[in-house]
Amino acid sequence: MRTLYLLALLVTITLGSIASAQESPSEDRANAVLGAPTDAELAEAAPPPQVPSMPILDLLMRGGALMIPIALMSLVVVAVAIERMLALRDSRVVPEGLVRELGRLAESSVFDPRQAYQLCQRYPSSAARVIRAMLLKVGRPHAEVESAVENACQAETDALYSPVRTLNLAANVTPLIGLLGTVWGMIQSFFVTSHLPDSANKGEALAQGIYIALVTTFAGLVVAIPAAILAHYFEGRILRQLREVENLAASLLPQVERYEGKLRLDKTRLESEPAPATAATPQRSTAPRPAT
Numbered sequence: 001m002r003t004l005y006l007l008a009l010l011v012t013i014t015l016g017s018i019a020s021a022q023e024s025p026s027e028d029r030a031n032a033v034l035g036a037p038t039d040a041e042l043a044e045a046a047p048p049p050q051v052p053s054m055p056i057l058d059l060l061m062r063g064g065a066l067m068i069p070i071a072l073m074s075l076v077v078v079a080v081a082i083e084r085m086l087a088l089r090d091s092r093v094v095p096e097g098l099v100r101e102l103g104r105l106a107e108s109s110v111f112d113p114r115q116a117y118q119l120c121q122r123y124p125s126s127a128a129r130v131i132r133a134m135l136l137k138v139g140r141p142h143a144e145v146e147s148a149v150e151n152a153c154q155a156e157t158d159a160l161y162s163p164v165r166t167l168n169l170a171a172n173v174t175p176l177i178g179l180l181g182t183v184w185g186m187i188q189s190f191f192v193t194s195h196l197p198d199s200a201n202k203g204e205a206l207a208q209g210i211y212i213a214l215v216t217t218f219a220g221l222v223v224a225i226p227a228a229i230l231a232h233y234f235e236g237r238i239l240r241q242l243r244e245v246e247n248l249a250a251s252l253l254p255q256v257e258r259y260e261g262k263l264r265l266d267k268t269r270l271e272s273e274p275a276p277a278t279a280a281t282p283q284r285s286t287a288p289r290p291a292t
Helices: 002-035 039-045 056-061 067-087 096-107 113-122 126-135 142-194 202-213 215-257 267-272
Strands: none
Touching (some): 067 142, 096 215, 126 142, 142 202, 142 215
């Protein structure tokens, strides 16, 4: 009886060992599966994909023949911008010294048109040309003096605005040139893709042709946007300066009207006379006096 009991115990221990040996690989596999990283963790640990850099200069060179007028237009925009920056300085349009000295001359007891004309010669500018046109009409009817001022202001406006129109032209035409280049490039791209053999990758060839064709539109906008901004800036600057010129002429107009029918200025003689040393102390001995 004791022998049977020991034999049964031995069989039970043996079967338990076999069962534990069979279950351990499953538990190891379960632990391995649970401990494995998830797809999200693998994606975070993976290095980011390398995006190829876009060769801008190479793309511009491959933009086609229409890139040449766009490049020329960009040079024109830069040249006009630099020229207008220098030409529209206040010292070239409405010099502060001219405004100050004409104001002193107008506030004096006797306004001398000849001294005012010589002051305009000392400060060559748009304002000086308008004032000289008004002074040459001293003694004429009021309507004629105003007409001379208006004509002179219009002439200066046209001279100041003329280069700015080039910027407006560049802002309007350059995008159209770029769009024309894009349309032509897409036509070529579709034509080439349609004639590729069946084994070729037509999608890749079409994508490459389209992004190259879009280069001209990009270049046209790069030129047109700064041109439009510069044109708007210069137009506002010109309007402000012309208002100052008109205000200066209007402040001197009452002094000029005092000589209506009493004085005439000779342009040749005025330009040959030397300019006064200063306008703060006008020469009253040479100033014409209104008739009583």
